[in-house]
Amino acid sequence: MVHPAVIAVVGPTGSGKSDLAVSLALELDGEVINADAMQFYRGMDIGTAKISMAERRGVPHHLLDTLDVTEEASVSDFQQLARQLIDNIHSRGKRAILAGGSGLYIRAALDILEFPGTDPHIRKQLETDLEEEGSQALLARLRQVDPVSAARLSDARRIVRALEVHQLTGRPFSSFMPQREYYQPAVQIGLAVDREVLRDRLARRVHRMVEGGLLEEVRRLDAAGLRRGKTAPRALGYSQFLKVLDDGATVDEATEETIVATRQFARRQLTWFRADPRISWLDWQDPELLPKAVHLVKTQPGT
Structure with a gap:
């Protein structure tokens, strides 16, 4: 049985990926697979702009609310789960639609990409070295064995x-590092944004999150072990509002920090996705966005 191409809706945060994915699913009899790493976490709803049940409009969504905040998100685990879901969705005659702005997770699902294993003993020793020697010492060590990665990495x-x-x-x-070669046929639709309009939109969205109870959400998750996690406490908004709980920032300061960090993140996402020539870009505010997206899906090879 020949399965259709996987559809992926990509772009920066706040560009409307979730809405377009739902509309495509309704149009093409599809189901949506979340590819936003922070939306895996149960209870991280306001700060991640997680799509509500009403906004899903009856479309099945997968890989939302799969992790506790104390657990670490894994790209390799996501790859396995996403590919199983894609096969399952296609075997039922439906269309699999990935939606999210976590670029590496999108590529893990779509591209031929090998993930090396882990070793808890090696990891623990390196983390001890990091605490004792600092990140610059470890970066110098990395430069000796892998200068390419050393030139690219700054995060400890x-x-x-x-x-x-x-x-x-x-x-x-x-x-x-992955090559740009699909694991199976795929169509990527990117949402092209007006950057100034997006800047304003992101600021307004952060303010709505704060008004909607972001601080209370962070307080509740903190009690559930948020700080013990390796991935979740670094999420936009959550790291900033943990400072409020510690009396290290005011709500206004945390709000402004979140706006700045979110805008920076959106720029990085655009840089990542713009580097992939296989993505077909559509204007995020085009009134004909949905029919144009459907046309793209139906006219690309393998669909």
């Missing part, structure tokens, strides 16, 4: 991961 967690992979496999972390 990713430096630790690159060193772990080298120790575990004998190969540089950079050798595992």
Whole structure:
């Protein structure tokens, strides 16, 4: 049985990916697979702009609310789960539609991408080294064995991961970087934004989150172990509003920090997705967005 191409709706945060994915699902008899890493977490609803039941309009959604905030999100786990879901959805005669702005997660589902394993003992030793020596010392160590990754990485967690992979496999972390080759047929639709309009929209969205109870949500998740997690407490809004709970910032200061961080994140997302020539871009505010997206899906090879 020949399955149709996977559809992926991508773009920066706040561009309307979830809405378009739902509309495509209704038009093409599809189901949506979440590819936003922070929306995996139960209870992280306001700060991640998680799509509500009403907004889903009856369309089945997968991989929402699958992790506790104390658990670590894993790209390799997502790859396995997403591909199983894609196969299952297609086997039932439906269309699988990925939606999200986590670029690496999108590529993990769509592209030929190998993930090296992990070793808790190596990881623990490297994390100890990080605490004792600092990230610059570990970066210098990485530069000796994997200069390509060392030139790209600045985040301490990713430096630790690159060193772990080298120790575990004998190969540089950079050798595992994906090629732009689909694992199975796919169509990627990108939402092209007016950056100034998006800047204002993101600011208004953060203010709505705060008015909607973001601080209370962070307080509730903090009691549930948010700070013990490795991924969840770094989410936009959550890291900033944890400072409010610690009396390290006011609500207004945390709100402004969240707006700035969200705008920076949107720029990084655009840079990531713009680098992929396979994405077909549509104007996010085009009144004919849905029919144009449907046309793209129906006219690309393998669909």
